[in-house]
Amino acid sequence: MENIYGPNFDLKKISAADKKKYMKNTLTEFPAVASIILHIVTLGIFTMIYYGIKHGQLPKITEDDPSAGKAIGFLFIPFFNFYWIFKFWIRLVDRVNVQLKLRNMEEVPRGLAITIPILKIVNIIPVINYMTFFANHFVIIPITLALLQSSINKLAGGK
Secondary structure, eight states: OOOTTOTTOOGGGSOHHHHHHHTOOOOOOOOHHHHHHHHHHTTTHHHHHHHHHHHHHSOOSSTTSOOHHHHHHGGGSTTHHHHHHHHHHHHHHHHHHHHHHHTTOOOOOHHHHHHHHHHHHHTTSTTHHHHHHHHIIIIIHHHHHHHHHHHHHHHHHTO
């Protein structure tokens, strides 16, 4: 799958001034283990809010990069949230990956960001929802959060 910024988005073609502008962020460090524990204890509410806020702490590269309010708020719109949860996670991982690429660091696997919303949507199917709930909340999301938060911590530390 291609980057959310499209096939024409090439970091090598960005001017030095734009690179410097895109590298600015207001990310803060937070222990990855704490994000996993809080995700489990709050049944995902912490994750939705905390990582929604991360959207607002990353620089806007395109006009459709969501703010924190938009990222979180759209998750509460019935039926639209089935679409938005894909955008929420994939856009967040892609935006973090752009920051990592700008600094020549290892990227977060995008496949994990795609798996989370798929399993969340499958949760609406009776009987299957028990299996996918536990797989998602106790395996897939914790792994994704560990990798994502570790990368965010690297970005926050090396502003």
